[in-house]
Amino acid sequence: MIDKSNYLGVLENFPKQCREALALPKGGVISGEITSIVVCGMGGSAIGGDLLKTYLSSTNIPVFVNRDYSIPNFVDNYTLVFVVSYSGNTEETISAYKEAVEKKANVVAITSGGKLAGLCKKVIKIPSGLQPRAAIGYLFFPMLGLLHNSGIVNVTNNELNETLVTLKDTETFKNKAQELIKKIRGKTPIIYASNQLEPVAYRLRTQINENAKLPALHHVFPEQNHNEINAFANMSRNDFVVLMIRDEHYNERIKKRMDICRDIMERNVDVVEIHTKGNFLLARIFYAIYLVDFISYYLAIDNRVDPTPVGVIEQLKQELRR
Amino acid sequence: MIDKSNYLGVLENFPKQCREALALPKGGVISGEITSIVVCGMGGSAIGGDLLKTYLSSTNIPVFVNRDYSIPNFVDNYTLVFVVSYSGNTEETISAYKEAVEKKANVVAITSGGKLAGLCKKVIKIPSGLQPRAAIGYLFFPMLGLLHNSGIVNVTNNELNETLVTLKDTETFKNKAQELIKKIRGKTPIIYASNQLEPVAYRLRTQINENAKLPALHHVFPEQNHNEINAFANMSRNDFVVLMIRDEHYNERIKKRMDICRDIMERNVDVVEIHTKGNFLLARIFYAIYLVDFISYYLAIDNRVDPTPVGVIEQLKQELRR
Numbered sequence: 223m224i225d226k227s228n229y230l231g232v233l234e235n236f237p238k239q240c241r242e243a244l245a246l247p248k249g250g251v252i253s254g255e256i257t258s259i260v261v262c263g264m265g266g267s268a269i270g271g272d273l274l275k276t277y278l279s280s281t282n283i284p285v286f287v288n289r290d291y292s293i294p295n296f297v298d299n300y301t302l303v304f305v306v307s308y309s310g311n312t313e314e315t316i317s318a319y320k321e322a323v324e325k326k327a328n329v330v331a332i333t334s335g336g337k338l339a340g341l342c343k344k345v346i347k348i349p350s351g352l353q354p355r356a357a358i359g360y361l362f363f364p365m366l367g368l369l370h371n372s373g374i375v376n377v378t379n380n381e382l383n384e385t386l387v388t389l390k391d392t393e394t395f396k397n398k399a400q401e402l403i404k405k406i407r408g409k410t411p412i413i414y415a416s417n418q419l420e421p422v423a424y425r426l427r428t429q430i431n432e433n434a435k436l437p438a439l440h441h442v443f444p445e446q447n448h449n450e451i452n453a454f455a456n457m458s459r460n461d462f463v464v465l466m467i468r469d470e471h472y473n474e475r476i477k478k479r480m481d482i483c484r485d486i487m488e489r490n491v492d493v494v495e496i497h498t499k500g501n502f503l504l505a506r507i508f509y510a511i512y513l514v515d516f517i518s519y520y521l522a523i524d525n526r527v528d529p530t531p532v533g534v535i536e537q538l539k540q541e542l543r544r
Numbered sequence: 545m546i547d548k549s550n551y552l553g554v555l556e557n558f559p560k561q562c563r564e565a566l567a568l569p570k571g572g573v574i575s576g577e578i579t580s581i582v583v584c585g586m587g588g589s590a591i592g593g594d595l596l597k598t599y600l601s602s603t604n605i606p607v608f609v610n611r612d613y614s615i616p617n618f619v620d621n622y623t624l625v626f627v628v629s630y631s632g633n634t635e636e637t638i639s640a641y642k643e644a645v646e647k648k649a650n651v652v653a654i655t656s657g658g659k660l661a662g663l664c665k666k667v668i669k670i671p672s673g674l675q676p677r678a679a680i681g682y683l684f685f686p687m688l689g690l691l692h693n694s695g696i697v698n699v700t701n702n703e704l705n706e707t708l709v710t711l712k713d714t715e716t717f718k719n720k721a722q723e724l725i726k727k728i729r730g731k732t733p734i735i736y737a738s739n740q741l742e743p744v745a746y747r748l749r750t751q752i753n754e755n756a757k758l759p760a761l762h763h764v765f766p767e768q769n770h771n772e773i774n775a776f777a778n779m780s781r782n783d784f785v786v787l788m789i790r791d792e793h794y795n796e797r798i799k800k801r802m803d804i805c806r807d808i809m810e811r812n813v814d815v816v817e818i819h820t821k822g823n824f825l826l827a828r829i830f831y832a833i834y835l836v837d838f839i840s841y842y843l844a845i846d847n848r849v850d851p852t853p854v855g856v857i858e859q860l861k862q863e864l865r866r
Contacts, residue, residue: 258606265770282618284580284606289767290739291795296604313797314766410732412759417612428771437734437775437784439761444636445611448587449750452856453759456847461783462759473613475635475864482863486856525778534774534808541804542797 224523227530229433232356233515237389240508243363244382246346252372254328256302259285260293261365262318263306265428266355270306270332270362272421273507277366279418281375291317293325303327304365308354310336313542332364353530355432358425358511381502388505389512399516405494406463406517407524412450412491413440415467416476419498422467422510429518433529436521443476443483451483454490464493467510471503546845549852551755554678555837559711562830565685566704568668574694576650578624581607582615583687584640585628587750588677592628592684594743595829599688601740603697613639615647625649626687630676632658635864654686675852677754680747680833703824710827711834721838727816728785728839729846734772734813735762737789738798741820744789744832751840755851758843765798765805773805776812786815789832793825 259278261271268289275285286294291314297303303322307315310333319338322329331342334350334357346368348360370377411430415423423440430438441450464487466480484493496513498506522529581600583593590611597607608616613636619625625644629637632655641660644651653664656672656679668690670682692699733752737745745762752760763772786809788802806815818835820828844851 264767268767280617282620284608284616284618286606289764291766291797294606295602296606298604431771431773431775435774436778437761437772439759442611444613445586445590447860448857449753450759451753451860452757452854453753455856456758475613478864479860482860486860532774534777535770538769538773538801538804538808542800 224526224528225530226528229356229519229529232352233519234392236359236512236515237386237392239357239359240363240389241386243348243360244367246348246360246364247367247371249371250346250368252302252328252330252368252374255300256283256328256374257300258296259283259302259304260288260297260322260327261285261304261306262288262293262315262322264289264312264314266353266358266432267306267308267312267315267361269355269421269425269428270358270365271304272424273362273511274365276418276421276507277504278375283374288318290314293318293321297322297325297327299326299328301325301327303329305329305331305338305342306361307333307336307338308348308352308357308361310334310338316341330368332361355429377504381504384500384502384505385508388500388509395513395516398513399520402494402496402517403520403524405492406465406521409461409463410436411438411463411465413438413465413467414443414446414480416469416472417442419467419469419507419510422507422514425511426465426514426517429515430521432532433518434521434525435527436525444479447479447483451486454487457490459491462491464491466493466495467498468495469498469506471506546848546850547852548850551678551841551851554674555841556714558681558834558837559708559714561679561681562685562711563708565670565682566689568670568682568686569689569693571693572668572690574624574650574652574690574696577622578605578650578696579622581605581624581626582610582619582644582649583607583626583628584610584615584637584644586611586634586636588675588680588754589628589630589634589637589683591743591747591750592680592687593626594746595684595833596687598740598743598829599826600697605696610640612636615640615643619644619647619649621648621650623647623649625651627651627653627660627664628683629653629655629658629660630670630674630679630683632656632660638663652690654683677751699826703826706822706824706827707830710822710831717835717838720835721842724816724818724839725842725846727814728787728843731783731785732758733760733785733787735760735787735789736765736768736802738791738794739764741789741791741829741832744829744836747833748787748836748839751837752843754854755840756843756847757849758847766801769801769805773808776809779812781813784813786813788815788817789820790817791820791828793828
């Protein structure tokens with residue numbers, strides 16, 4: 223038995239997690255005017271910030287995701303800073319939190335506990351006991367709920383319903399993922415999406431790293447057309463495989479670019495397409511996130527490694543304490 | 545003779561290009577108040593925007609680099625939008641330009657000609673006849689000069705002098721690069737830097753793609769510690785090699801993380817360090833950019849490909865016109 227900590231069970235519970243997470247702000251609202259949002263976090267705790275940036279791209283509020291010890295200099299009392307650390311003890315995020323307080327930003331922490339829960343005045347507490355990357359529902363939906371309560375975005379019941387209904391059919395996700403990994407196994411995946419869906423590509427890359435303990439690359443269209451496309455002439459289908467995250471709502475020119483590049487890349491490397499599903503952006507994002515999470519899970523099982531433990535990260539943390 | 549278009553000659557002329565580029569705004573200033581800067585561009589024309597973002601990180605002006613058909617929704621008449629296209633005909637950048645005008649942004653184009661030169665009212669004209677990626681001096685320094693003239697940043701003579709003096713010793717760069725490629729050849733490079741120097745890592749990745757026509761990955765510290773570090777257990781030193789861009793001015797914790805990770809990664813993969821040189825950030829950025837450009841050049845020669853032509857990109861552009 224490789225899946226010692228029941229990673230699959232946690233994945234199967236994901237739709238329930240999202241529903242619960244939405245209710246966690248409990249009617250809380252943000253006080254004061256907000257002109258920009260900064261999400262501070264690392265790894266699995268930061269990806270919810272990327273999803274928020276994509277979700278808010280149709281508004282006029284800029285969102286910055288900050289994966290570092292320091293925060294940007296422009297942060298001031300008009301900046302809403304979400305400080306996100308699943309454990310509450312991530313050293314980069316605590317350092318960023320302190321800078322945000324110094325700059326008198328409007329700070330809200332999202333954490334299961336740790337130092338951060340003790341330091342920050344406004345905390346949305348989320349359940350503990352998961353790997354951060356398995357808690358993406360808890361790490362994303364409370365931000366969305368709080369922004370909705372505060373009138374900064376209007377999350378409709380229709381989009382929420384579609385999202386939760388989309389996630390319900392766990393068996394279909396499992397079957398699709400198991401089919402897909404047959405085409406990926408033994409090769410280094412090169413993952414592409416549009417800029418808007420880059421968080422899905424990055425999620426798949428990092429989930430492959432953490433769950434399957436394997437390398438992966440990602441890049442975005444149309445930027446890839448200006449550099450990486452040149453590298454395929456010297457790649458082999460034994461070494462690499464391309465995974466394209468495709469979405470019906472992409473700009474028509476990006477769709478055309480993807481079609482043309484598929485033909486160019488297929489001369490040297492196999493190309494596998496992953497299509498999103500759903501009418502609302504929120505549903506399409508979470509459909510894709512859920513599917514790529516299953517892909518990384520089955521890649522781990524296929525690679526005969528337990529997806530849950532990340533021993534190297536624990537070792538690194540220990541050595542940093544010295 | 546592989547270097548048919550004399551790419552090496554263009555590289556050797558780079559210090560001269562930077563000096564010339566600084567004078568191109570010719571005393572021009574930006575009118576009106578500016579609260580944020582957006583740089584629109586693709587590929588070799590966008591990287592100057594990344595460098596500007598790094599350079600301005602100590603100010604309170606947020607910089608966004610936009611590699612897409614659309615621009616962010618928050619752009620308004622307080623946004624300075626640099627529209628950068630070496631040829632002046634990049635379709636994504638022209639589309640972004642039109643959106644910026646609709647949003648009444650403060651638009652300045654940097655181009656050698658093309659459609660953009662005809663469309664835009666404020667143009668900083670740069671010399672034509674180069675590959676965009678070889679024109680990074682022309683594509684970056686005019687932005688810096690204009691911001692300096694307008695009192696938005698203060699570029700000192702000391703930092704300019706150090707930058708230009710640093711670039712002067714072309715032979716040393718050539719020798720260093722030739723030494724370095726002996727350790728890289730035949731493997732897929734994984735390039736790391738801090739967030740601040742990510743543009744250098746991305747530059748090396750894309751220059752390897754365009755000049756040597758080879759694949760490469762990049763990622764940043766400390767984020768890498770939360771995901772990609774797990775992948776090394778399943779990597780082989782026959783397939784991959786790590787290149788770390790190091791800088792004495794990195795946060796001490798990031799330096800420590802790099803030291804610890806070097807040991808972890810070296811169990812499976814060779815690690816090569818590239819150290820920046822210089823006191824001023826501007827000098828260190830351009831030292832690193834110049835060195836990695838030579839690395840990609842010698843990798844091309846080593847891979848027996850002409851660094852200049854990018855046939856696949858030309859083919860892609862043709863098919864997009866159909």
